[in-house]
Amino acid sequence: MTTMQPHTTEIAPRLDTRPEWKALQQLAQTDGALHLRDLFKGDSGRAARFSTEGPGGLFMDYSKQRITPSVFDALLALARACGVAQRAAAMFRGDKINITEQRAVLHTALRAPRGATILVDGRNIVPDVHEVLDRMAAFSSAVRDGQWRGHTGKPIRYIVNIGIGGSDLGPAMAYDALLPFTKRDLSVRFVSNVDATDFAEKTRDCDPAQTLFIVCSKTFTTLETMANANTAREWLLRGLGGDAAAVARHFVAVSTNAEKVSAFGIDTANMFGFWDWVGGRYSMDSAIGLSTMLAIGPDLFRDMLRGFHEMDEHFRTAPLESNLPAIMGLLGIWNVNFLGAQTLAVLPYDQYLDRFSAYLQQLEMESNGKHVTLDATRVSWSTCPAVWGQPGTNGQHAFYQMIHQGTPLVPCDFIAFCASHNPIGNHQDLLVANVLAQAEALAFGKSLQEVEQEGSAAWLAPHRQFDGNRPTTTILCPKLDPAALGRLIALYEHKVFTQGTIWNINSFDQWGVELGKVLAQRIIPELSGATPKPTHDSSTQQLIARYRAARGL
Numbered sequence: 001m002t003t004m005q006p007h008t009t010e011i012a013p014r015l016d017t018r019p020e021w022k023a024l025q026q027l028a029q030t031d032g033a034l035h036l037r038d039l040f041k042g043d044s045g046r047a048a049r050f051s052t053e054g055p056g057g058l059f060m061d062y063s064k065q066r067i068t069p070s071v072f073d074a075l076l077a078l079a080r081a082c083g084v085a086q087r088a089a090a091m092f093r094g095d096k097i098n099i100t101e102q103r104a105v106l107h108t109a110l111r112a113p114r115g116a117t118i119l120v121d122g123r124n125i126v127p128d129v130h131e132v133l134d135r136m137a138a139f140s141s142a143v144r145d146g147q148w149r150g151h152t153g154k155p156i157r158y159i160v161n162i163g164i165g166g167s168d169l170g171p172a173m174a175y176d177a178l179l180p181f182t183k184r185d186l187s188v189r190f191v192s193n194v195d196a197t198d199f200a201e202k203t204r205d206c207d208p209a210q211t212l213f214i215v216c217s218k219t220f221t222t223l224e225t226m227a228n229a230n231t232a233r234e235w236l237l238r239g240l241g242g243d244a245a246a247v248a249r250h251f252v253a254v255s256t257n258a259e260k261v262s263a264f265g266i267d268t269a270n271m272f273g274f275w276d277w278v279g280g281r282y283s284m285d286s287a288i289g290l291s292t293m294l295a296i297g298p299d300l301f302r303d304m305l306r307g308f309h310e311m312d313e314h315f316r317t318a319p320l321e322s323n324l325p326a327i328m329g330l331l332g333i334w335n336v337n338f339l340g341a342q343t344l345a346v347l348p349y350d351q352y353l354d355r356f357s358a359y360l361q362q363l364e365m366e367s368n369g370k371h372v373t374l375d376a377t378r379v380s381w382s383t384c385p386a387v388w389g390q391p392g393t394n395g396q397h398a399f400y401q402m403i404h405q406g407t408p409l410v411p412c413d414f415i416a417f418c419a420s421h422n423p424i425g426n427h428q429d430l431l432v433a434n435v436l437a438q439a440e441a442l443a444f445g446k447s448l449q450e451v452e453q454e455g456s457a458a459w460l461a462p463h464r465q466f467d468g469n470r471p472t473t474t475i476l477c478p479k480l481d482p483a484a485l486g487r488l489i490a491l492y493e494h495k496v497f498t499q500g501t502i503w504n505i506n507s508f509d510q511w512g513v514e515l516g517k518v519l520a521q522r523i524i525p526e527l528s529g530a531t532p533k534p535t536h537d538s539s540t541q542q543l544i545a546r547y548r549a550a551r552g553l
């Protein structure tokens with residue numbers, strides 16, 4: 001526990017007292033009330049004005065956001081006043097901007113090219129990053145080409161990643177996203193939940209002699225991961241006749257904690273390290289991505305890192321007015337703080353991005369779900385919206401009704417690709433037509449008059465009318481490949497950074513997850529041991545008693 005006072009720069013003015021903030025409040029009353037129908041009618045150049053192409057052909061059309069040139073300029077002015085570029089520079093050079101944990105925030109160093117220099121406490125960390133990447137590459141190649149064998153001499157066919165939160169969501173998302181690039185005779189699974197069902201179902205068809213477990217845990221103390229890792233070890237030893245020597249051929253670890261790794265019985269020669277300046281939710285491109293590298297191979301993993309790095313460079317160097325992550329962050333600020341949106345739907349039109357929204361939920365909500373500023377005062381403005389979504393077109397037949405005609409304002413990010421990995425018939429045209437149609441319908445709606453002109457009875461027309469004016473951004477990329485995935489994730493990482501900077505919060509800690517963990521530790525023995533003393537509230541006490549009774553205690 002840190003007791004030292006953090007070294008901070010001067011205290012920033014309260015966000016809501018800044019003139020730039022007040023200007024936006026004014027604009028919300030005027031420009032914020034305009035309808036997208038009129039904004040498009042009044043400006044034939046609107047689409048071009050509010051679109052930007054970033055690295056790798058990543059094209060972002062935000063003309064269907066409810067902004068005007070004045071709003072856009074005011075948002076840029078806010079970003080400048082809040083020092084987004086300066087704070088980004090501080091992150092990239094390794095300043096300890098995670099002040100509550102006194103750590104640098106250097107996930108960008110994970111994808112820095114060999115030969116770059118980034119100093120942490122006077123040490124260039126880039127060679128360390130590449131040393132681990134090289135070890136991962138050698139190991140991955142050995143497993144992929146069958147040189148690395150299990151205890152009984154068989155090659156590995158099943159990879160089981162054991163980890164949770166930041167040690168699970170990124171790799172699990174990336175495995176799905178990059179499935180067409182994977183070695184299909186290696187089956188990769190992800191066990192995260194402490195619910196034994198997760199382990200049981202994911203290992204059901206695995207042959208222990210051909211299974212490799214990657215225990216992924218930065219701290220190597222996380223309850224769920226340690227419970228699953230212990231269960232995995234028992235499962236393996238049971239399957240291989242109890243010889244403890246088998247562990248060395250079937251377990252590797254990804255961690256920052258060598259001591260705990262070796263106490264678990266994993267040879268630290270089979271441990272891949274990372275560093276305290278990599279936050280869990282920013283770690284999928286560190287050794288935490290070992291399962292990704294095993295699946296797609298070292299060369300494609302490096303392609304992914306290149307994609308990340310391209311977006312890093314774009315964020316670091318592009319002027320604000322054409323800086324994709326900064327613009328995305330600012331649009332979110334406009335929607336949340338000035339138009340009153342409380343959620344953000346992220347809707348990828350690509351089945352391979354099935355888990356992308358779940359991944360983003362952690363990235364955004366764990367980073368910016370905060371109510372205390374860097375100066376340790378309470379915010380008096382909204383921060384992170386709830387992020388949710390799933391791939392289209394499925395959602396269209398489920399929750400889109402609310403986005404079109406419900407009462408909350410739900411800004412949407414649509415993500416689509418020009419080419420499919422499965423070019424069958426005209427499926428891709430059908431898919432892309434749908435995403436474009438949704439954005440169009442949400443922006444322009446259908447007036448009562450139009451509905452009536454189509455012949456709807458007067459009593460029915462209000463039900464069939466669409467207000468429109470629902471803000472969306474459409475991201476259109478050439479094709480989903482490892483580099484494109486890297487760019488997309490870095491886009492959201494830096495968007496989160498931009499917003500955290502403006503809200504003046506620490507996007508890099510997560511104290512909010514602590515209390516529940518502590519209370520769980522207290523309750524664990526109370527569920528199975530001697531009758532607990534009634535130290536909880538009456539509700540918790542009642543539920544414990546009921547559970548114990550159901551278990552025959």
Ligand code: G6Q
Nearest residue numbers: 165166167217218219222280281
């Ligand atoms: C991420 C969080 C959290 C973390 C998990 C797993 O930013 O810190 O999701 O990744 O709690 O932690 P370990 O990797 O230490 O097991």
